[in-house]
Amino acid sequence: MNKSIEKLITTTQALLWERGYVGTSPRAIQDRAGVGQGSMYHHFRTKAELAQAAEERSAAELIEEVRALLDAPGDPLDRVLTYLRRERDVLKGCRIGRLAADPEVVADPALRKPLEHAFGWITERLAALLREAQDCGRLPQEWDAQSLAATVLAVIQGGYVLARAANSPAPFEQAIEGLIALLTNNATAED
Template sequence: MSSDTAARLVESMRELLWERGYTGTSPKAVLQRAGAGQGSMYHHFSGKADLAQSAVAATAAELRATADAQLSGHGPAVDRLTAYLRREREVLRGCPIGGLTQDAELMADPALRAPVTETLAWLRSRLAAVLAEAVASGELAPSLDPEATAAALVATLQGGYVLARAEGSPEPFEQAVAGVLGLLSAFATGSSAG
């Protein structure tokens, strides 16, 4: 068994978790998607939960890297934040991390829940840091609460996914992002110390 097989198993589990959730994903489906033999999962992982933990951790790491790259770029903090909120997403598939919170079996397992909880907390913290930077540079008014606003931004994104999936259209997600950016613009000062 090669590490290539393990990587295919992790990637297949990642895809299936996003499509079906943990409860709806069987080991057989993972093996079929990966094109792997019946014993290969147990050669590399102790079982479905162990494989899922690796898959969720990989998805969480990818989400963090993508978000951090956008939020850490050059230019005014509000521009970076806007670019992050408006970036291309597979809206109708939902959030690959946030969507897992709807899976009762996954959330009941502390080891599987941990990367989900940690990633959402990291995102709130990272957004709060960018908002604090915007306040410090004079882009946003000092009355803006970075932590509360970051929580509202994450809630808007997650809720936007739910609304879009319910309607079968990305439009509600786009409206939610436009709405929260409109609310944020009320704190714009029109100046920047940067």
């Protein structure tokens, strides 16, 4: 990949995570990337086009990080718990989830698509593991795995919001531990 394109995408990824779409100006991207306006617009016609490329990269990276945890060997419920407990920069928030609060991102189907893709993939993978945990007798059969997977993702994303509002990771950690307690207190021993 062209060095300027790489700088533009990685810089935009960082700025979107820090400032959101609205708060990320083309000038800020150019200044931080050390790339001139002509070069930026040679590779990307608009800020939205560059942001979409950065979002797609961030979504792919997040999916790969989550895939490494969820596709690891071992008990399916334990893999979900490992995902819940994975180390995160809680106060920075989710690099994808933060963008879902940005009205311009939500209003633009092309900018929203990488978010939908990442969250959809994670939800489906979690649902599959939760169904496996049910098949192994680790979770009650009557639970809807798809709804439970959506709950897992909602607790994580909501935990980020609560932590940022409190300027403390404590609300995030409390939400995660609460969900883990619900899952493990309802888990049954393997036969």
